[in-house]
Amino acid sequence: MGQVYFDHAATAPVRPEVVEAMLPYLHDIWGNPSSLHATGIRAAEGVERARLHAAALIGADAEEIVFTGSGTEADNHALIGGVFALRQKGEHVITSAIEHHAVLHTVDFLAETGCRVTVLPVDSTGTVSPDDVKAALTDRSVLVSIMHANNEVGTIQPIVEIGAICRERGVLFHTDAVQTTGHVPIDVDAMNVDLLSVSAHKFGGPKGVGALFIRAGVVLSSYMHGGGQEMGRRASTENVAGIVGMGEAARLAKRDMMSDGADAAELRDLLMQGALRGVPGIRITGHPTCRLPNNASFCIPGVEGRAIVRELDAAGFAVSSGSACTSGELNPSHVLLAMGIAPDDARGSLRVSVGRGSTREEVANLLEVLPGVVHRIRTSTSLADEQLARA
16 A cells, blocks of 8 residues: 655645656756857746746746745745844844744844844734734844745745734844645735745755845845846855745646645545544644644544654555654744644644645544544553662
8 A cells, every 4th residue: 555645744745747847957958048149048948937927927027036945945045144234223023933943033134233133922822912023123123034825734824914014113024835835725915025046846846946035125134145136136056956846836736726725625524533532542732623624633632643654654545743854853843832732742732734636534534543543652662661669
């Protein structure tokens, strides 16, 4: 039996149409897009078509899209470039306690350079309060970064309201939309964002390519130094094949988003309801309704998340325990701790994320296996504790 893939939040399979779109740029159209001859021009045309598709997916203009090497790079560029460009105005940065480490570690770096950083709390659903953002703003605030949806628990943030507050105060607003782009509708104007990060491999594109939306008129300091690629905003020869693949993935995501989202939400709800019925003590994490359509996340007391992942992997199911970027860590998730979940419970985190191709039968099979896996882990843990107590 092949493995059932329930880890789309970590990375989505590359869509076949994306592979087909990329192949010519690996075989025939291999020119440098900065070159002025015909071979280079054909490569540049592929990049610009992809830019149009990426812009259309989020309601932006093509000139506002800068291709990057990843969502992490886009986050770094937005925060470092934005703060360094505005150093004469102020040095205060605001973010939340549940951001991806691509943001949290970047604000740590900014703090080392002299910035003052405010890290806002979240409530028990993982939601940032717009009132907290408003209260944190000062005359020295230059940038706010709040993710669109959390990668671990799936909570979607009140970005429109937060963006409106930032716009009223004249403060740059960045959102990490890596988990939402291609899965829920995004309109950068309606959301009041100035900067928005995207990663292709989360919605059927290749790894190693992302994008940063930079609203027209927003000036960022250069993050990478070298040539004048990407309209002078990101030095380095473009990953043409990857960018073409991202463009095709964006085109397909825009076309299929509503139907895919409805299918994913149905499976997500089946997972959450079935797990609550079948596993004693399990609790759903994240907002009960304002959440990603493909994300079902849980805490299971009495077990360790990595043990669940290993047992389910052996049973033929690929799932995760929180973020893929921190899956090797033993410490409980910073996201769950920020939500007020006890450390011992937070160690028993489980994230099941569905995607294109996931079926009701696969969900039913997982729900049949999960209670037994949890029971075995709890039993073995109890026996180990008893033996340790006797020693």
